[in-house]
Every structure is written in C-alpha cells, then in structure tokens.
Amino acid sequence: MNRINTAKLHRLIKTLKKEEKRFFKLFTKKQDRKGDVLYLKVFDYLDKLEEVDRDKFKKKFKTVKGLSGLQNYLYKLILKSLRNQPTYQDVDVLLREGLMDLEILYKKELFIDSQEKLEQLLEVAVQHDKVFFLPMLHEWWFILQNTYFHYHEVDKSLLESSIEMYTNSIQNLQQYHLYRTQLGRMMWLVKDQDSKNIVEDLNQIIKFFPEYDSNDKQGNIAIRIQELQFRRVHAAILMDSSKSYFYKKELVQMLKELPPKSFEVYEEYYYKALAAQMGSAPSLKNLAETIEEIETFTDGKTKHLDNHLLIQILINKIDLYLLTGAFQKFEQFIQERKDIVELIVHSGSQYYRDCWYYKLMLYYYGIKDYANALDTFEMFLSDKDVSMMFKRPSLYLKMIIYYEEEEYILLASYLKNFTRFLRKREALLDPEKQLITLMGKLIKLPDSEHKAILIQTRKEIADYLTTIDAAQKEFLIYFNYIGWMDSQIFNVPFADLFFMHLGVVKIDSIEERQNALFLEKDNQE
Known part of the structure; x- marks a missing residue:
C-alpha cells in the first residue's frame, strides 16, 4: 500500500458512523501491540477536526517516532475493523474469500478438498444469482477436472x-x-x-x-x-x-x-x-x-443504512422543507443531523457536497439572510471544482440577491464578469440570456418601470418553455425563475423556490397567476 498521508486518513475517519467508531475502539482492544495508545490518540485527534492542517498535525505529534508508519497502520486497522463488522459481511465477501481458499487448496494439490469447496461455493452462487462469480466457479470446475480427474469420472x-x-x-x-x-x-x-x-x-x-x-x-x-x-x-x-x-x-x-x-x-x-x-x-x-x-x-x-443512503434521505428531506417553505424545520433538522451533514462535507462525492451547499444557499435566500447566502457561495460554490450543474444556478441566485438588495452598481459589474465566465465555458440557454438581459435593463430603469419589463420577460420565457422538451427545462429544478418574477410582479411572497422535478412543473399564464392570487385574496377576506 502507498504511504497514507494525513488528509487521506482524516477522510476515512470522517466517514465513520458512531457505531463504526465504537466498534473500532472495541476491535482495537484485541490488538496486542506497542503503540496502541498513540494511534488511538491520532484517531481521536483527527476525528475532532473539521479540516486537517498538516503542519499543526505534525507539530502535535512531533515526539512520535515513525509517525508516517503509524498512520499507515491506523488506516489499515480501520479498514480491518470495518471488514469485521456485520454491515460489510455479505455473500460477495463469502464468495471472494472462498475463491481465495479454493486457490490455496488447489496449489497444495488438495484436489478432493478443492472439489468440495467448489461445490459449496457453486451452491451459494446459484442460490443468489451471482452473475460475476458463476463464470469463475464454472471455470474452476473445468480446471479441476482437467488437472486431477482428467475427466475419468465424468x-x-x-x-x-x-x-x-x-x-x-x-x-x-x-x-x-x-x-x-x-x-x-x-x-x-x-x-x-x-x-x-x-x-x-x-x-x-x-x-x-x-x-x-x-x-x-x-x-x-x-x-x-x-x-x-x-x-x-x-x-x-x-x-x-x-x-x-x-x-x-x-x-x-x-x-x-x-x-x-x-x-x-x-x-x-x-x-x-x-x-x-x-x-x-x-x-x-x-x-x-x-x-x-x-x-x-x-x-x-443499520446494516443497510450506509453513508450514501443516509445522505440521500437527508437531501430529500431538506428538499421537502424548502419546497414547502418550512424553513424552521429545515434548520432544526440539520441541527439534529449534524453527523450526516458532516458525512456530506467530507464525502468523496463532489455532487453531494455541491448539492448540499447549494441547498444551504437556497435556505439562506429563502429566509432573506442574504449575507449568509452570499458567504455560502463565496466559501463553497465559487470554487473551480464545483460542477456547473450547481455553479450556474448559484451564480444566477447571486445575481437575484444583488437585485433584491438593490445593489445595482455591484450588480452591473457582476453581470459583465458573469456573462464572460459563462460564455467561456458553454453556450447560454435562451432563458439564461433573457434573465441576464432583464437584469441589465432593470438596473438602468427607475423602479416604477420594473413591473412592465418583468411581465414581458416572464411571457417570453414562459412561451419559450412550451417549445422545448422536458430535458431542456432542467434549469427549473434548481430555481423557479418564473415564480420569482411573479413574486416581483405581484408583490407576493416567493414560496416555491424550485421544482421538485420537472414532472410537477406547470407554468401558468400571467392571467391565470393573477386570477389565482385574486381568488386567494378573496378567500382570505
């Protein structure tokens, strides 16, 4: 194995769930080696860190001899403890280990024992439809017959x-x-x-x-x-x-x-x-x-609640809160599930990290905490490694925040850089061009003329959406630009921040939207 650096060790530790950490501590008690206390100190130190600083880490353990080797040992020991947990014990593991046993028995020319082992493994693989293992096991049948029996008894x-x-x-x-x-x-x-x-x-x-x-x-x-x-x-x-x-x-x-x-x-x-x-x-x-x-x-x-599944549940649940405007529940939930948020932040999946920070930016925008929304963008979503899938809507959201804050001078400068950034990478969709054009017009006009421009742009984008297939409407699942324009036109709260998926997208005409608002107002009165 290659040398394990501190960042790699830290990433592995941060993926561990509470029960996995507890199992690891119990597992290490069975290890009778010198230096056990040291590697547990390293484990506990890295476990408490959100971000690891290599220089501080080396300074903390400067008196430890062979620190690099200790990190290697700790990394291997964590993986070994995970392999021994019921969560990671399954039929595939049984078959893989069985094939290793079969290879050893064969090399020792214990052909009868090899044949018995093969029959056991075949029974398990057939019972569970293991498409990868069955060809290998059938291959072993021919190897054994050709080597030992020479087909005499076949x-x-x-x-x-x-x-x-x-x-x-x-x-x-x-x-x-x-x-x-x-x-x-x-x-x-x-x-x-x-x-x-x-x-x-x-x-x-x-x-x-x-x-x-x-x-x-x-x-x-x-x-x-x-x-x-x-x-x-x-x-x-x-x-x-x-x-x-x-x-x-x-x-x-x-x-x-x-x-x-x-x-x-x-x-x-x-x-x-x-x-x-x-x-x-x-x-x-x-x-x-x-x-x-x-x-x-x-x-x-817990056997089936792996990190991937836990993250999926969390992201869908916060989507539900954002889609229904339950911002207080959103905040309470992420406070309760800090462990899962930590898994996302340290996940090997760039998609999950980008998705989480974009949803966090949406949440801050939803509660009108513009400062934290912009800070989230600058700290996490402006990074060059963030996928355009989330970077683009983040950039548009930043543009909308500047407009709502009436930071028109700042917005004018931002629009120039923003358009240049997008054009360098890929062609803009028509609605994106219309949104940028809209912002360019709004910052040059008095507030009294904004409504007319918003109505015209909304109609153009809504008309355009009727001419394209569902796959091309993907940008709507990140932010409801039509709903945002409606909130500005009719001066109503903007609740539907984005669409759950395009299967539930229904864009009303401006007249339908207006009539719905009048009906809602009459019912309230």
Whole structure:
C-alpha cells in the first residue's frame, strides 16, 4: 500500500458512523501491540477536526517516532475493523474469500478438498444469482477436472450439463454487462457539454433493448435489477418522472416478492430503490410518504443504512422543507443531523457536497439572510471544482440577491464578469440570456418601470418553455425563475423556490397567476 498521508486518513475517519467508531475502539482492544495508545490518540485527534492542517498535525505529534508508519497502520486497522463488522459481511465477501481458499487448496494439490469447496461455493452462487462469480466457479470446475480427474469420472451428460451451465453463466454476464455499460454511457452523456443531442443519443442507446414486460417474472434477479435501474435512469434523464417512478416501484415490488433467503441478499437494493423513489415522487404528498416509509423501514436496520443512503434521505428531506417553505424545520433538522451533514462535507462525492451547499444557499435566500447566502457561495460554490450543474444556478441566485438588495452598481459589474465566465465555458440557454438581459435593463430603469419589463420577460420565457422538451427545462429544478418574477410582479411572497422535478412543473399564464392570487385574496377576506 502507498504511504497514507494525513488528509487521506482524516477522510476515512470522517466517514465513520458512531457505531463504526465504537466498534473500532472495541476491535482495537484485541490488538496486542506497542503503540496502541498513540494511534488511538491520532484517531481521536483527527476525528475532532473539521479540516486537517498538516503542519499543526505534525507539530502535535512531533515526539512520535515513525509517525508516517503509524498512520499507515491506523488506516489499515480501520479498514480491518470495518471488514469485521456485520454491515460489510455479505455473500460477495463469502464468495471472494472462498475463491481465495479454493486457490490455496488447489496449489497444495488438495484436489478432493478443492472439489468440495467448489461445490459449496457453486451452491451459494446459484442460490443468489451471482452473475460475476458463476463464470469463475464454472471455470474452476473445468480446471479441476482437467488437472486431477482428467475427466475419468465424468460421463458425457455431466460434461454437457457443465458446459451448458458455463455457457449460460457467460450469457447472463454479457446481458448484465450490456445493461451496466449502457447505463454508464447514459450517465456520461449527462456530463457531456453538448447537451443538444442528448435526447437523440439516449434514444439511440435504448432502442437496441426489448420493450419492458412487467408480467415477465423469470430470469436472473441481478439482471432484472440492472434492467430496471437502466430504464429508471433513462426516464429520469429525459425528465419523464412518471416512467422513472414506475420503474422504481416495479423494482421495489419485484424485490418484495422474492423468497426470504433471496430477499436477504437483495434487501439493500430494496431500501435503495425506496430512496430512489423520492427523487421522482409525483407530488409533495408522495414525497413525504416515501420519506416516512423509508425511515420506518430502515429504523434500527443499520446494516443497510450506509453513508450514501443516509445522505440521500437527508437531501430529500431538506428538499421537502424548502419546497414547502418550512424553513424552521429545515434548520432544526440539520441541527439534529449534524453527523450526516458532516458525512456530506467530507464525502468523496463532489455532487453531494455541491448539492448540499447549494441547498444551504437556497435556505439562506429563502429566509432573506442574504449575507449568509452570499458567504455560502463565496466559501463553497465559487470554487473551480464545483460542477456547473450547481455553479450556474448559484451564480444566477447571486445575481437575484444583488437585485433584491438593490445593489445595482455591484450588480452591473457582476453581470459583465458573469456573462464572460459563462460564455467561456458553454453556450447560454435562451432563458439564461433573457434573465441576464432583464437584469441589465432593470438596473438602468427607475423602479416604477420594473413591473412592465418583468411581465414581458416572464411571457417570453414562459412561451419559450412550451417549445422545448422536458430535458431542456432542467434549469427549473434548481430555481423557479418564473415564480420569482411573479413574486416581483405581484408583490407576493416567493414560496416555491424550485421544482421538485420537472414532472410537477406547470407554468401558468400571467392571467391565470393573477386570477389565482385574486381568488386567494378573496378567500382570505
């Protein structure tokens, strides 16, 4: 293993949950080595730090000899303790370790023992539809027969049966491989800068696959899971939330119907499928119900509450609070779940970090704490490593904040730099150009003329949205620009900060919006 630097060790420690830290401390008591107290001091010191300063760290432990080696040892020991926890013990681990045992027995020429071990592993792999392990295990059958038995005790029917099983396992792996690789290709297309052809490219990928048959309950479980994941992501990228939600529900239902032993193996997929449903729930009510369902099902089931799932639940829950204007609940929730926020901040996923800080900026904007909103942008979202997925809406939000604060001189300077920044990277969408143009006009006009310009721009953007497909409306799920203009035009609170997903987007005409406000006012009176 390469030398473990302090930052790498710190990252690993910060991903540990409370129960994992507790297990680690108990696990280390079994280690009878000199220096145990020292590495635990290093562990405790790094665990308390939000950010690690290498110089301060070296100064803190300057009297420790072999500090670099101690860090290596601590890193390995943490991983070893995690491997020994029930959370990380599963069928895959059993099969991997079994293959290592099989290799050792074979090299020692214990061929009968090797054959017995192989039969045990094959039984487990077949029972759990392990598409990656089955070809390797069938390969081992031929290795052993060729090495030891020389096929002396193999009649033709057994040979043909073994060949058929090996062939089927390869075909299953190829099918799994096809879904997996094309899913990867779709995800890559999302990151591709040339988004104009994304719909056509995605449809080119999926047209080579057969139509989904919800009545077909046969086939390898792992492949069926991968197929539903593939179709779910395809629908999600095309912003077809109803289809995406359908495939997620299909996956949840399929897993529910598995026999108990198989369900134990795929239980993790069940919880993750429930979590995925949150992102395409057809209404806020469904979103709230799905969050409640997954929290109920995972309560106490720490085996399946990995960091990824915990982060997903937190982000969807804060979305619910932001979408309903429950800002007090938002603040209370993140105070209660500081441990999960810490996981996000130290996560290896740039997406989750960027998403968290953007939502935090939205929250500060929602409560009109402009200073903290701008500070969040400057400290976290202005960084060069932040993805444009979150950087662009952050930049537009900064522009809107300057306008609401009536910092028109500052906004004029910002618009020049902002436009230059975007044009260097990729073409602006029409609504983005219209928003920048709108701001340019507003800062030059007296306040009394702002309403007319806002009404005209709103109409132009709303008309434009009727001419494009759902995938091209993605910018609306980061901020509700139409809703913001309505709040400025009609002087009403701006509650709907963004859309949950494009499946629930409905842009009223200016007349419909006005009539709704009049009706709401009459009802209140």
